[in-house]
Amino acid sequence: MSQTLTTSTAATLALALGAALTLAAAPAQAQNADQNMDKEKCFGVAMKGKNDCAAGAGTTCAGTSKMDHQGNSWSFVPKGSCEKTLSKTSPTGYGQLAAFKEKKA
Structure with missing residues (x-):
């Protein structure tokens, strides 16, 4: 049972990290788009x-x-x-x- 819990926890952490990185990049992409409008x-x-x-x-x-x-x-x-x-x-x-x-x- 602990093997399944460890795998599940690792997958959850990987998904959370991926989501955090995606959200962190969004403001930078929006700023670049705004700069290119001019x-x-x-x-x-x-x-x-x-x-x-x-x-x-x-x-x-x-x-x-x-x-x-x-x-x-x-x-x-x-x-x-x-x-x-x-x-x-x-x-x-x-x-x-x-x-x-x-x-x-």
């Missing part, structure tokens, strides 16, 4: 290996851009500032709200 994805402004995400085929995500101002990688910037941020490869010379094909320098 930002927008801006394509073509990240430096090589400094993008926040989306760096095209053959890459995984953050930090994988292969060149400065890569047209299919983005970084978060303050809302409203993307199209005012310089980009050496953009057709307009500024960041874009969507991926683009880089112009030749």
Whole structure:
């Protein structure tokens, strides 16, 4: 009987620990979501290996851009500032709200 009690107690403790960790992470996730509401994805402004995400085929995500101002990688910037941020490869010379094909320098 003590074997069953020990197994049951261990399972209960594991579930309680899992629930506590989940609840502890929720405020941090909510804070990150709130911070990102004041930002927008801006394509073509990240430096090589400094993008926040989306760096095209053959890459995984953050930090994988292969060149400065890569047209299919983005970084978060303050809302409203993307199209005012310089980009050496953009057709307009500024960041874009969507991926683009880089112009030749």
